Amino acid sequence: MNGITAWMEKYIVPVAAKIGSQKHLIALRDSFIGMLPATLAGALAAMISAIVTTFPQSIQQMILGGSKFAALAPDKVWTLANVPVIGDLNNISGLVNQGTLTVIGMIFAFSWGYNLSRAYGVNDLAGGIISVATLFAGLPNQLAKFTTALATTGGMDKTSGTSKAVDAVNGVLSTQGLATWKPVFAAAHMDAGAYFTVIIMGAIAVIIYAKLMLADITIKMPESVPPAVAKAFLAIIPTIVALYVVSLIYYIVGKLTNDSVINLISKYIAEPFQVLSQNIFSVLIVTIFVSIFWFFGIHGPNVLSPALDGIWGPLGLNNQALYFKLHSAGINDLVSKGAIDKAHAINGDFVNLWVRGSWDAFAWFGGSGGTITLVLAILIFSKRQDYKVVSRLGLAPGLFNINEPVLFGLPVVLNPIFAIPFVLAPLVAVIIAYVATALHLVSPVVLAVPWVTPPILNAFMATGFDWRAIIVAIINLAVTFIIWTPFVIAANKMEETDLD
Template identity: 30%
Template sequence: MIETLERYAGRIAAQRHLQSLRDGIVLAMPLIIIGSIFLILGNLPIQGYPEMLAEYGINEWINKIVNATFGLMALAAVFGMSRSLANYYHTDGTSAGILAIAAYILVSPDLVSETGAGVNYTYLGSSGLFVAIVVGLSSAEIFRFFVQKNWVIKMPDGVPPAVSQSFAALLPGLMVILFWSAIYIILQISGIENIHDVLTNTLGRPLSAVGSSIWGTLLMVGFNSLFWFIGIHGANTTNPIIQPIWLQNTDANRLAFQAGEELPHIITNEFMMNFVWIGGGGATIGLVICLFFFVRSQQNKAMGKLSFLPGLFNINEPVMFGLPVVLNFKMLVPFILSPMANALITYFAMASGLVAKPAGIVVPWTMPPIISGYLATGGQNSGAVIQIVTVAVSTLIYYPFVRSLDKDKLRVEEEERASREKDHYTQQMQQPQA
């Protein structure tokens, strides 16, 4: 059964469209993190600080920087997804990515004013992620089809490669633009002015019901842990499907935070990365703490020293494959229960108002706990406190299982030591007497 599950999970993780979707989101992450830095700078929890920024007009500059980084999430993602998928097919990824951007702008509604027309920031950011996914992947498939059919313009051998490559992308690119132009015209004739609303309602609502609810979150946490347990990267397998919802919720909270309004969502990308998966998949921060402080066997002590510091920065591969956790049934129960407990405790603490909700600030996933909780909630001490609580709970969940594992390894080490001493005594007795 394990082998069958591992085989199918591996196929899901290696599926080219899911890989491309993940690559597109990753490409957008530097913009998101940079925007979050300025979002923090514009909202430091210092009395009189926001008023000072407003008085000197600095908050307008900061908001402009945030919109030019965080607000371009979908635009970066559509390029990254199309480029990644085209590269998978060994076609021109850069040309496919640029064409996908053009197609995305084409189908997005214009913002018209007296001074001219343009694209609304709303559709360039997280609100446009579903359209970005469809346009990016579809454009790459159309581009690939015509290239692989060899329906391209070929230039003589003496033409520079850059020029030749541009002409080779001309006919496939024309087909991409014509396809999305036809989609745009059909929607306009049908009285549907906004493709974003259509895709958000058809794709977004079912996924949002999973990604924005605590029960759907527990389901995704369970799948993440099970994939990790059989040796498949859990985040790479599940996140491409549900992460667009978390990022949309993050951006909605970011906009509300900037406007000084009530934050609409609890479950966001930061809720998962900084409050649920503390220490990495399986919330293994509790496991490395137990290995560092509460074991007696020499092997486990060595593993505790090796994995403790990386674990504080949410890097858990040393303990995942060194202890190991992977395919270790003694660790399966706490590996599933620990992140679920973190999700439940943090969710209900935020829902009750005891803890501030994530403020839409994207904190790097390698940020240690306590600091990450403080930053993710917009500089609220409650964000750090709830992480202290969940780290303690995670440690308590892992403790009895680690102690049981440690007793077994300690017994094996004592038996091996006794065997070595016996062999040494036997060798001494067998030596000829002087």
Template identity: 30%
Template sequence: MKFLEEKFVPFAARIGSQRHLVAIRDAFVVIMPVTIVGAVAVLINNIQGVFAENGLNVMSIYNGYTNFINSTGISDVMSAVNKGSINMMAVLLVVTLGYQMAKGLNGDGIATSVVSLTCYLGLAPAVQTLNNSYSWAENAKNVEVLTDDIASGGIAGAKLDSNGMFVGMLLTIVVAEIFIRLSKNDKLKITLPDGVPPAVAGSFTVLVPAILSVILIVAAGTYIERISGMNLWTIIQKFVSAPLNSVADTLGTAVLVSFLTHILWVFGLHGANLVGAVTTPIFTPMLVQNTAAFENHQAIPNVVPGVDLFTKMGGSGATLGLLIASLLFSKVQAERTVISISIAPGLFEINEPIIFGLPIVMNPIYMLPFIVGPVVLSITTYLLMDFNIIERGCLSIPWVTPPLLSGFLVTGGGFRATIYQAIGIVFLVLLWTPFVLMSNKQNAD
């Protein structure tokens, strides 16, 4: 315990406050509402899948709902919403991350966002469009097309959605570091007379740094592609995204994330924020991939992004079990007072009143179930999802969504996941009850 308090907690706090990680975390927070809007749109267009042949097999509801959203145009509206939100995640992240990076370095947020987006779009691979028709020998397996017959079109959509998020993050960090530092160099500033409107004067102030940053970054990306034969998206996917995903989507990762989150909480640090600064850039693209698979009626590829919600029923520490157990068995008036105040926010995953008011922080009795409960749930949830016994998480929902409803929505209408969540609540009550009774006995003494 002394080692954790003196060594681990300060180290974790430093990692969680690292400015690049903080900027990434805050950027994801900004675009979270848009992510949820896109998830809602996907859910509305695909919720009838619950009643498909491979679901509840109530085809009258399935066909009726499908015909309704198609005939009324609701499907088209939701598709357009999705196209502008989830399918633009990389672009949105570049803009918000550029702004957050500038905040951390006391730079021009709008200008940094614009320069970052310019570099990103400038380096994004173009769609390759073939001629209308080609002929080749019968039974030919490989067809060679001369490069002269290929015309560059618009930017590939796959580079603007979750597939481009890692490139967007890394590229924006580099652009921001260079552009903001150049912007603070007085020798590169163009100062206009006082009578010039502020917006115009501000543009000229960063004109030279913007020109230098864009040319430098785009040139570097272009020559990397010429030398390596791979664009930045291919390089990042091959050497960063793929290795991270292979490690991230494992049982060990799910358990480690849960354990670290809650061990930090019991020492008074906001574990979700500190650990989320590292995990959010990894898990969010994986969740968006799941959303795309759900929308296209394909198998959900990733497990870990859907685990966390099932381990935090009532908030960090899965304290919904503590709420119920205390209402049933606690006889300590001080605890019952805190619990009564905490019931309403606890149902919406807000449990700071319990963590700091009961308290759980540095409480030797309640620390153990606070950590063990989520870890056990992370193990069972991962295994059940991995073996497809319950549905996998595929949609982003507001974090304040109450249990049971959250399990149903995050899985795109998964009844098995909802039932499992109800079983999880029973488990949590049984887990917390002995510790509530122990607390009663200690306080009675």
């Protein structure tokens, strides 16, 4: 064991430390963290919609059957959706969802540009604006595509019910031309599907801007000019150059491929990564490395956040958007029909089996490594007073998935006796949850639940209130408890000073 630890310290830890301190990756991590308020607001909206529109009708009618509403209109089938205030809250939640998850790609663009500029030590507000402008500069104009297609094909079949609309569009096109039309962007290009484009093209633009700022290729104003104005003028030349460079890239790629950069990135970069992410081996590799990094005192989820939040994060948002659209019945119908990847999509819809929130729901109970079960095992079986004291202190935070007191207090970090269960427990839990989801024994994770949500409740909420998720979570808790227990008992035979 000591030999393995020494080898890891020599070869793995330095690499992980470099990754964890790389400024671009730190900026990417902070960008995802910075989006949390908007992401969780959208998740709350989706959960409200789920409760109002998909909570079992029989239970809703039991609740409302004896209400004053039923007395006022006994012939009406009362549900939460048509109850005053509650129905309005549901509609308001739809607007919140529209302002958050529907345009989460645009929100991420600002967060990415802002944090990347801060990493370079330049005007962060301008960096965020440049990143958003870069995203919109590359979005396909859906209206132009539609009208151009109509002009090329001569419109649709005149016998259809849309012939008048087609004639109207063609008339405007022929008399006014496309130049007078305002661009129309598809919402699908501004949601989580924009992440990879934002990361790549936004980085190009913001880095160009930052390099020019650092090279002092700017417009300097007299000292008498207010600081805010002077700061804005400093960013003018770098911003113009950055946006023209990325727009030139968009233009050349469009001419050569007759397609947009965002579509090409999605097809040749994002989709392959996302397909691989649904493979059980990819999920297990990430699970293992999160535990390994933590074992050496390095925050595993932070180091791997480019993968966790950059690949599995958008998949979770895609599931959430689909859940908002189809609700539990629609999600389960897609899963039962095998629509679990793009190749088997039904009407363009498919569900991702494993997303970012799946780890929190089914494996990382109390934090990475499933340490809430370690705490329970210590409180029940440990004879070591130092372990018991730390576990009592760590129990309350652990219920909300905060496990640093346990990781560094026992410690688990660099504790050879706990290395095996720390890696093995979440690994087994992931396998059980993944298989259960693939076999349609539990719904996939479809809601972004706050990571501090206690175990079991997290799984129930994250799966769209699927009661089967409670069973899977309890089974995983029991399994991880069983895995941790022998090592806790073995630690009783060691003196308190052995691990100091």
